[in-house]
Amino acid sequence: MISLPFGACLIALFGLAGIGAPIALSMFVAAILYLFVKGHDPGLAAEQSIQGLYDSFLLLAVPLFIVAANIMNQGTISDRLLDFCKAVVGRFRGGLAQVDILVSLIFSGMSGSAVADAAGVGKITINMMLRSGHYSPGLAGAVVAASATIGPIIPPSIPMVMYALISDTSIGYLFLAGIVPGLLMTVVMMGITTWIAHRRDIPAEVPVPVRELPKVTFRALPVLFMPVILLAGIYGGATTPTEAAAVAAAYALLLAALFYRSVSWRGLHAVLVDSARSSASVGLVIGSALIFNYIVASENIPNLIAGWLAQTELSPLAFLLFANIIILLLGCLLDATTIILVILPLFIPTCRELGIDLVHFGVVMVVNCMIGLITPPYGMLLFVINATTGIAIKDIVREVMPYLVALIASLLIMTLFPETVLWLPRMFGYQG
């Protein structure tokens, strides 16, 4: 069933990645080995990665969204957002944790990255929670980790751009489809927080007087306006999602530089270098995944899987649940980028065969992968929070469990009821 060259390729890939070699370079090496054993031109590795990156207009959104997120993490943009959220939900039990979740929700409408949310504004809210003395470090870290998973579900979203690339679905509809699930996750997590706050008697913040609300809102207005600009740009048909990414970055820069005067030339240079580094890192993973996908496709693996699953006469729902379990398990071990670019393409033909809507499948799988960011042992958000705040990973993991259960319950709802995902895109003319 698996040919010798492909077997060698898989062994090289898992062997190298397993001992800690960079995943992107492991894929290059495994692909080159495959081409040699197969007797093909080893130059195909260069060809596939160059052409894949050079031909994809869609992928240009990735570096632009990274720039936008990094600019917003500079300076006072996040401060104003925090003041606003504190005025709105600080008055409830577990006030600061609720503030963090609301901030994550709004921030997710501006940045497409969970890691950027946790490392930027999440770091600030953790410090606020710790200073108040009502939150254990583990709980503070857990709230921030869990709420950061909303980031790539509400548009914009870098993982969804990658999914659109491998599945050939419309990024515009994917973005729309993420909104209701993102709100669902927010509500569920706020509920869990209220429950924990009651049990541990975590108080509310001193409420901001209602008459100050307009002022606080006004100060945060330019920031709150950003998601509106993005979404109106895309769905008003004015700009493509890629162009919206550039507009978002420009708007963030304009705010930071002119309006709030919080970015210096030096700061801008640092933002660009950091963004360039992140872009190169993810670009290389994408480039290498494209070679690997070329090999997987030429070995006809996705169709083999589809055929094999067709024989088992799995119902679409059973397949969705099965795929969810597989990806949740893989999410404990692999990073989301690798799962989306390398594993999900294996499932796409089966989805087509079973008549599963690819936008629905994409959103469910991206949510699933984001849950994977907080599941140990390999959870990127756990690492980031540990690295930026020094809170022990095992403390975060213990406290994150209720949130994990809640997120998996939300995932189940989205899986069982496709309307939760597809309702909004259908309102905007999606024919799926």
Place this chain on the structure above:
Amino acid sequence: MKPATLWLRRRAEDVAAGLLAVMFLTFLVQIFTRYVINYPLAWTLEVCLTLWLWLVFWGAAFILDDRDHVKFDMFYFAASTRVRRILALVTAVAILAGFLAALPATWDYITFYKIKKSATLRIRLDIVFSVYGIFAVAIITRYALRAWQLLRGAEPDAVAQPHEQVAVE
């Protein structure tokens, strides 16, 4: 890092930051000309795609250290220093061998494109694609050096402050 290497590294970072900045500005020009003055330019898209290609491979060649890459390093860090040295050496040699073995074919692929020009700017495509060659040679050099250092007894993960986490997920 030695001062000279560090200086080169800073300049490589400047180049990467410049590529990203120009790409960003070109995009804004594209949006402005298309939507504001209704006079779309043909060359902006190609500039962006070319800069993106260069950003990825230039960055991967010169500003990403071994530790900046996305990795699955659970087993690696569970191992003793002695075992880690061996794993790091296997990694370095495998990457070196793979890229070295593909280098002649890669060279052929890139130089083949001297006969073709890009769609709107009419730049020779072997020049556009040459950045992959730069990347391949840089990877070969970097991992040859790493293998050599590990053989001479260097610490497998003697690194300075790690960079910020990669913010893409």
